[in-house]
Amino acid sequence: MTHAINNTPLDAHYWSAQMSAVSAQRDRASFMRIYDHFAPLLKRYLRNLGVPDPEADELVQEALLTLWRKAGMFDPTRASLSTWLFRVARNLYIDHVRREPHWLPVQEGLDRLDHAESVRIDSQPESSLDQDLLLQAIDRLPAIQAKLVRMCYLESKSHSEISSELDMPLGSVKSSLRRAFAKLQRSMRAPR
Amino acid sequence: MKPTHHLDDATVLSYSSGALPGALAVVASAHLERCATCRDRLLDADRIGGLLLQQQRVEPPTEEARSAMLARLDSEPVIAPEQVGDMVEDHDPDRLPHALHPWFGHSMRALRWRRVAPGVQRIRATGIGGGDLMLLRIAPGSKLPLHSHGGSELTMILDGAYDDMLGHFGPGDVADLDGEILHQPVTSPGVPCICVAATDAPLKFSGWVARALQPLFGF
Numbered sequence: 001m002t003h004a005i006n007n008t009p010l011d012a013h014y015w016s017a018q019m020s021a022v023s024a025q026r027d028r029a030s031f032m033r034i035y036d037h038f039a040p041l042l043k044r045y046l047r048n049l050g051v052p053d054p055e056a057d058e059l060v061q062e063a064l065l066t067l068w069r070k071a072g073m074f075d076p077t078r079a080s081l082s083t084w085l086f087r088v089a090r091n092l093y094i095d096h097v098r099r100e101p102h103w104l105p106v107q108e109g110l111d112r113l114d115h116a117e118s119v120r121i122d123s124q125p126e127s128s129l130d131q132d133l134l135l136q137a138i139d140r141l142p143a144i145q146a147k148l149v150r151m152c153y154l155e156s157k158s159h160s161e162i163s164s165e166l167d168m169p170l171g172s173v174k175s176s177l178r179r180a181f182a183k184l185q186r187s188m189r190a191p192r
Numbered sequence: 193m194k195p196t197h198h199l200d201d202a203t204v205l206s207y208s209s210g211a212l213p214g215a216l217a218v219v220a221s222a223h224l225e226r227c228a229t230c231r232d233r234l235l236d237a238d239r240i241g242g243l244l245l246q247q248q249r250v251e252p253p254t255e256e257a258r259s260a261m262l263a264r265l266d267s268e269p270v271i272a273p274e275q276v277g278d279m280v281e282d283h284d285p286d287r288l289p290h291a292l293h294p295w296f297g298h299s300m301r302a303l304r305w306r307r308v309a310p311g312v313q314r315i316r317a318t319g320i321g322g323g324d325l326m327l328l329r330i331a332p333g334s335k336l337p338l339h340s341h342g343g344s345e346l347t348m349i350l351d352g353a354y355d356d357m358l359g360h361f362g363p364g365d366v367a368d369l370d371g372e373i374l375h376q377p378v379t380s381p382g383v384p385c386i387c388v389a390a391t392d393a394p395l396k397f398s399g400w401v402a403r404a405l406q407p408l409f410g411f
Contacts, residue, residue, distance in 0.1 A: 028262075028265065031265070032258070032261075032262070035253070035258070035261055036252060036253060036258075039253050039257065039261070040250035040251060040252065040253055041245050041246065041248055041250055042245070043250075044248045044250050045245055045248065057257070057260075061260070061261055061264050064261060065264060065265075065268065068265060068268060069268070078235070079235060079238065079239065079242070080239070080242060082242035082243065082245055082246045083235075083238050083239045083241070083242030083243075084242070085242070085245070086238060086241040086242040086245045087238055087241075087242075089245075090208075090209070090210045090241065091210075093210055094210050098210075098214075098321075099321075100214060100217075100321070101294075102218075102291070102294045103217075105290075106221045106290060106291045109225065109290050110221070110224055110225065110231065113225065113228075113231065114231055114235070130239075131239075131243060131246075134239060134240070134243055135243060135247070138240070138243065138244075149205070149240065149244075150244070152205055152206060152209040152211060153208075153209040153240065153241050153244050154244060156209055156210045156211045157211055158206060158211045158212065158213055158392070159202065159206060159211075159344060160343070160344070160392060161211075170343075170344075171370060173202075174200070174202040174370065175202075177201070177202040177205050177206075178200070178201040178202050180205075181201045181202070181204070181205050181236075181237065181240075182201065184236075184240055185233075185236050188236055188239065
């Protein structure tokens with residue numbers, strides 16, 4: 001099967017090349033290309049989570065500085081840049097906003113385990129094709145499952161918070177999220 | 193040994209989105225340290241987050257924000273790309289998972305247990321936000337009364353083992369149970385079963401421990 005790799009900003013290969021330039025040559029132009037695309041996205045994400053404006057700006061800078069420092073840890077065979085930055089921003093949110101001081105060191109430990117693993121096993125790179133399939137799968141989710149997935153990720157609501165907000169039994173919240181996750185995972189494992 | 197009982201899909205999603213209450217997240221992290229399968233599932237979940245991040249509609253950054261970023265970059269010391277540390281997975285059976293260190297220390301042997309009933313000892317974590325976290329040490333060959341759990345609860349075996357209708361649970365395994373599931377764990381003979389348990393509802397949890405143990409141990 002053939003497919004065209006497009007050059008939209010969603011293209012994982014494009015971002016992976018920018019990251020190599022940041023990591024190997026400390027290239028500021030590449031860094032700013034990443035910044036221009038991702039900083040507004042990260043800020044919108046943090047604002048939606050209820051982080052006040054000045055603090056959100058601060059956390060966005062923090063996330064991008066983490067990228068500048070740790071670009072060498074980025075492994076395009078393991079995750080796309082948007083996935084990687086999502087992790088960085090979520091971790092900073094939990095550390096700064098939810099004030100859980102033990103979260104960051106634990107996540108760094110898990111990252112090192114992941115890194116050791118991807119060296120050991122033959123991982124599939126996350127390509128733009130995978131992202132398109134996942135995107136289609138998200139769009140095809142039944143309305144309630146899509147709503148729960150968004151409340152989970154974009155509002156960072158716990159199962160019990162979702163349950164009381166939607167007046168939906170906790171068991172139903174969990175089973176809907178399970179069904180949604182199973183579908184989305186299948187789309188990521190789709191045969192090529 | 194590789195764990196055979198894993199985190200529930202709904203728990204993985206909640207962890208990935210940063211919404212899992214604190215105490216449950218500690219136990220989930222402890223399992224993730226020992227379970228490559230769940231780390232892969234977490235990465236799948238993080239991909240959903242990455243994609244939703246990308247999908248948002250936004251305006252380009254302002255010139256002011258761009259120059260502020262470049263100024264921060266200038267003040268960053270020039271350092272070599274970060275070296276990747278060695279595999280941190282360790283196999284010392286006395287060593288608790290890293291995620292538990294802030295709450296219970298490093299060493300299983302050094303734990304200071306408090307007896308709460310014949311054959312049952314406990315240590316409660318203090319100062320954890322978002323739920324309740326405790327270690328339990330249950331004598332070998334104990335049969336716990338039939339019980340179910342209210343709310344969300346996550347238990348990971350650190351040493352020893354137990355069996356219930358869902359199977360055999362050994363070190364590294366997690367029981368990520370729905371509130372409705374009724375079960376009756378029986379700890380294996382030989383060594384005590386040591387586990388870490390978390391819930392998002394502190395009072396309820398103390399409740400189930402008390403309720404579960406009461407008929408057996410009479411307290």
